[in-house]
Amino acid sequence: MPETKPVLMQGNEACALGAISAGVRFYAGYPITPSTEIAEHMAEKLPDLGGVFIQMEDEIASMAAIIGASIGGMRTLTATSGPGFSLKQENIGYAIMAEIPCVVVNVQRMGPSTGVPTAPAQGDVMQARWGTHGDHPIIVFSPASVYETYYLTIAAVNLSQKLRQPVIILLDEVIGHMREKVLIPEAGKLLVEKASDLVPSDWKPYDEKGLTPLVPFGFGHYYHVTGLFHDQYGFPTGDPPQVERALDRLHHKLEKNRDEIILTNYIGHKEPRVAIVTYGCTVRSARAVVTKAYWQNRLPVGLLSLQTIWPFPAREIEALAKQVDVIIVPEMNMGQIVGEVERYARGQAEVIPLNRYDGEMINPDQIYEQMGRWLS
Amino acid sequence: MENRQEILLTGAGGQGLILASIVLAEAAVNDNKNVVQTQSYGPEARGGASMAGVIIDIDTIEYPEVTRPAVLLCMNQASFNKYLPKIEPGCTVIVDSTFVSGPFHKDYKVQSFPITRMAKEKLGRDVVANMLALGVINAATGIVNRDIFRESIFKLAPRGSGELNQQAFDLGYHLYEEGPGQDVGISVQTPQ
Amino acid sequence: MALIEHLTQEYLRTKKLPHIWCPGCGNGIVTAALIRAIERTGYDQRDVVIVSGIGCSSRAAGYLNFNTLHTTHGRALAFATGLKMARPELKLFVIMGDGDCSAIGGNHFIHAARRNIDLNAVIINNHIYGMTGGQHSPLTPTGMKATTAPRGTLERPFDLLVLARGAGATFAARGIAAQPRQLEQLIVRGATHKGFSVVEALSPCPIAYGRRNKLGGAVEMLRSMKDSSISVERAAETEDAELKDKTITGVIYSFDAPEYAEEYYRSISDNKG
Numbered sequence: 157m158p159e160t161k162p163v164l165m166q167g168n169e170a171c172a173l174g175a176i177s178a179g180v181r182f183y184a185g186y187p188i189t190p191s192t193e194i195a196e197h198m199a200e201k202l203p204d205l206g207g208v209f210i211q212m213e214d215e216i217a218s219m220a221a222i223i224g225a226s227i228g229g230m231r232t233l234t235a236t237s238g239p240g241f242s243l244k245q246e247n248i249g250y251a252i253m254a255e256i257p258c259v260v261v262n263v264q265r266m267g268p269s270t271g272v273p274t275a276p277a278q279g280d281v282m283q284a285r286w287g288t289h290g291d292h293p294i295i296v297f298s299p300a301s302v303y304e305t306y307y308l309t310i311a312a313v314n315l316s317q318k319l320r321q322p323v324i325i326l327l328d329e330v331i332g333h334m335r336e337k338v339l340i341p342e343a344g345k346l347l348v349e350k351a352s353d354l355v356p357s358d359w360k361p362y363d364e365k366g367l368t369p370l371v372p373f374g375f376g377h378y379y380h381v382t383g384l385f386h387d388q389y390g391f392p393t394g395d396p397p398q399v400e401r402a403l404d405r406l407h408h409k410l411e412k413n414r415d416e417i418i419l420t421n422y423i424g425h426k427e428p429r430v431a432i433v434t435y436g437c438t439v440r441s442a443r444a445v446v447t448k449a450y451w452q453n454r455l456p457v458g459l460l461s462l463q464t465i466w467p468f469p470a471r472e473i474e475a476l477a478k479q480v481d482v483i484i485v486p487e488m489n490m491g492q493i494v495g496e497v498e499r500y501a502r503g504q505a506e507v508i509p510l511n512r513y514d515g516e517m518i519n520p521d522q523i524y525e526q527m528g529r530w531l532s
Numbered sequence: 533m534e535n536r537q538e539i540l541l542t543g544a545g546g547q548g549l550i551l552a553s554i555v556l557a558e559a560a561v562n563d564n565k566n567v568v569q570t571q572s573y574g575p576e577a578r579g580g581a582s583m584a585g586v587i588i589d590i591d592t593i594e595y596p597e598v599t600r601p602a603v604l605l606c607m608n609q610a611s612f613n614k615y616l617p618k619i620e621p622g623c624t625v626i627v628d629s630t631f632v633s634g635p636f637h638k639d640y641k642v643q644s645f646p647i648t649r650m651a652k653e654k655l656g657r658d659v660v661a662n663m664l665a666l667g668v669i670n671a672a673t674g675i676v677n678r679d680i681f682r683e684s685i686f687k688l689a690p691r692g693s694g695e696l697n698q699q700a701f702d703l704g705y706h707l708y709e710e711g712p713g714q715d716v717g718i719s720v721q722t723p724q
Numbered sequence: 725m726a727l728i729e730h731l732t733q734e735y736l737r738t739k740k741l742p743h744i745w746c747p748g749c750g751n752g753i754v755t756a757a758l759i760r761a762i763e764r765t766g767y768d769q770r771d772v773v774i775v776s777g778i779g780c781s782s783r784a785a786g787y788l789n790f791n792t793l794h795t796t797h798g799r800a801l802a803f804a805t806g807l808k809m810a811r812p813e814l815k816l817f818v819i820m821g822d823g824d825c826s827a828i829g830g831n832h833f834i835h836a837a838r839r840n841i842d843l844n845a846v847i848i849n850n851h852i853y854g855m856t857g858g859q860h861s862p863l864t865p866t867g868m869k870a871t872t873a874p875r876g877t878l879e880r881p882f883d884l885l886v887l888a889r890g891a892g893a894t895f896a897a898r899g900i901a902a903q904p905r906q907l908e909q910l911i912v913r914g915a916t917h918k919g920f921s922v923v924e925a926l927s928p929c930p931i932a933y934g935r936r937n938k939l940g941g942a943v944e945m946l947r948s949m950k951d952s953s954i955s956v957e958r959a960a961e962t963e964d965a966e967l968k969d970k971t972i973t974g975v976i977y978s979f980d981a982p983e984y985a986e987e988y989y990r991s992i993s994d995n996k997g
Contacts, residue, residue: 162561162564163561164554164557164558164561164567164569182806182809182810184806203991203992204992206992208809208810208988210805210806210809210988212802212805212835213802213831213832213834213835214831216799216802217799217802217805217831217832217835218802220795220796220799220802220803220805220806220832221802221803221805221806221809222806223795223803223806224775224793224802224803224804224805224806224807224808224810225806225807225809225810226806226810227793227803227807228806228807228810228811228814229810229811230810232806246796247796247799250795250796274572330570330596330597333570333571334568334569334570334596335554335557335567335568335569335570336566336567336568336569336593336596337560337561337565337566337567372811373773373791373793373807373811373814374770374771374773374791374811374813374814375770376769376770377791378737378769378789378790378791378792379791379792380785380786380792380794381792381793381794382785382786382794383794383795383796384794391737391740391786392786437596440594440595440596441594441595443594443595444594444595447594517595517596517597519595519597519599520594520595
């Protein structure tokens with residue numbers, strides 16, 4: 157095990173360091189509050205590791221550049237906030253379609269539009285799911301602490317590589333900007349995995365038999381990369397059976413690896429009557445409540461926190477709904493994940509939204525008050 | 533929950549409050565405590581309102597925002613006017629008399645020190661007022677071990693300014709220890 | 725003929741033919757010039773990357789047997805910038821159309837020029853959006869008709885090479901589909917130039933542009949293209965008044981400046997020192 161020592165670290169910094177620990181050596185970005193610290197850390201650290209930092213002319217170009225670098229064999233990441241996340245969407249779809257690994261961080265701020273750049277919100281949950289057009293799969297993580305930010309960034313890079321699939325880290329302003337004590341391995345100088353041409357001679361970039369590793373450009377495999385529907389060599393096709401197979405392929409690879417993708421955490425009573433389901437910084441408020449209500453007062457309550465919000469942890473919600481009377485879903489938006497919770501609760505439990513959208517965190521008292529109504 | 537101590541540092545942008553909060557948080561980490569540091573500020577790099585919160589606990593810190601500060605530092609009049617009504621009795625309020633003239637409410641224990649003026653007069657640099665304020669706070673509360681705090685200040689200070697910043701911190705202790713007196717402008721108001 | 729067979733075998737994905745281009749389209753001529761140019765550079769096929777955007781001309785990438793990257797509309801240069809920075813040893817040719825490069829991709833175009841990153845841009849300029857059926861582009865001459873300018877466009881076109889110069893490009897050339905050998909030479913010169921190179925290739929689109937503007941068929945369009953062009957050398961000896969409606973072909977400018985990828989990697993190895 158690498159040595160660990162406690163340090164004070166900001167969420168955005170933890171994201172940058174997690175990326176570096178996972179072998180990310182290419183960052184392209186554009187300045188935007190409240191994500192800029194990620195770019196600044198990358199600009200500081202990547203050159204010494206032989207990596208590339210480039211500030212691009214806009215958000216669209218940043219997204220394009222990381223895809224280009226990934227095709228060159230590097231592990232890549234970009235970070236932005238709401239307005240920039242909107243601009244990146246088309247190329248996120250491209251990476252999904254062309255199966256190019258990359259990680260996109262969105263440090264959410266209050267929207268819509270320019271909104272309140274320094275105020276926290278969780279309004280981009282549905283955008284992260286459906287921001288790019290077409291019927292695409294997506295993986296989205298939502299860290300609740302500086303520590304989780306570090307480890308989920310590593311997980312995002314690794315999953316993205318394994319599945320040849322973009323992974324989104326949906327941070328929020330609270331987690332991105334706050335500093336807390338964390339125990340993480342001392343920053344080591346990991347070696348970048350060198351691009352390899354050690355693949356079977358019948359290697360196909362989009363093999364119908366299953367997922368193959370991405371062979372970077374420059375190794376004599378003259379395949380085609382396109383955002384068009386394509387055959388197993390990457391060449392455009394509009395043939396209905398091939399189109400259907402290609403779309404199934406994109407979705408199936410996530411379904412097959414569901415257990416590795418879906419990360420949730422339950423704390424609280426073994427037989428809860430009231431459960432909280434939430435994600436991101438709101439988990440912190442919910443944990444404060446459950447700590448008090450369960451650990452101190454032994455009330456039948458629990459918290460299911462979602463580190464993965466997309467693909468939605470449907471089975472976990474189904475199981476929880478069978479156990480409890482009520483599920484409270486606090487979110488710093490007008491109600492986004494609550495619709496999914498309701499869908500998979502399938503009427504087994506009452507699902508209560510708890511929303512706040514004034515640029516302030518939901519505080520524990522708000523959750524406690526709502527929970528109290530269902531316990532009395 | 534009772535181990536949780538919340539410190540709120542308020543003032544204007546450019547007074548170094550966010551840096552002060554980071555130094556305090558780092559010192560607490562070095563003192564083996566759990567810490568969360570948060571901040572909020574306007575779009576201005578200088579001027580405008582600045583606020584930073586530090587939560588220190590020996591237990592895990594869940595909710596990261598400051599709700600019931602044990603210590604409130606006000607480095608300008610606007611922040612004093614804004615935050616004083618929000619605190620609970622029993623909170624230690626430390627104000628910089630260079631910029632804050634009251635009114636001191638009888639319900640709160642407000643301790644006023646000429647923080648920025650002393651930084652300028654004794655050390656020749658008003659930019660170290662933030663470290664001086666930390667000295668006053670730590671002297672008043674003993675939140676972090678003093679030696680560890682001094683070491684942390686040295687480590688985080690810009691190259692070449694470690695000793696100056698430590699001097700400012702020590703001067704804060706000195707101001708606090710001198711206690712109320714007309715010469716340093718301390719006015720203490722306690723609840724009835 | 726042996727050379728043509730060799731080039732066809734090695735560098736064309738013949739199974740992907742026939743191509744999608746209309747009869748009389750100049751894209752094939754420009755693509756052939758590009759293939760011959762790549763052969764003449766002597767680059768290892770493994771190192772050659774064709775990046776393209778979206779549009780008729782960008783479909784060329786699919787027919788070429790190299791590492792081929794068909795990106796999103798307007799973004800080819802931004803993808804190429806990332807790839808070049810990750811793998812500076814690769815030789816990147818970026819094929820774009822006039823709308824792709826100068827409208828939706830205009831920002832990436834000027835910034836690639838500003839960085840002077842070693843990408844070889846080949847812009848096939850047919851003055852029209854062909855794939856979507858004939859809308860005017862920033863390179864459509866004033867007064868010419870398009871489906872979205874039925875009375876003739878009022879807009880003034882860019883001079884792409886002047887634009888590139890203003891943005892910091894260090895090499896620019898213009899060729900025409902009517903003179904494919906010259907075009908081939910210009911692409912070779914652009915490729916061997918260190919830094920961002922721009923080769924604008926004027927190309928006929930008889931279907932979506934020529935027909936609507938009564939410019940005749942492909943042959944007429946190629947002929948008038950040739951008749952109205954003048955080489956940069958001859959232009960230098962010609963009165964300005966006579967050059968008014970002429971298309972100047974050849975290397976318009978070429979000079980040395982630090983190349984971005986090389987500078988970047990040098991700077992990080994210096995720092996490590």
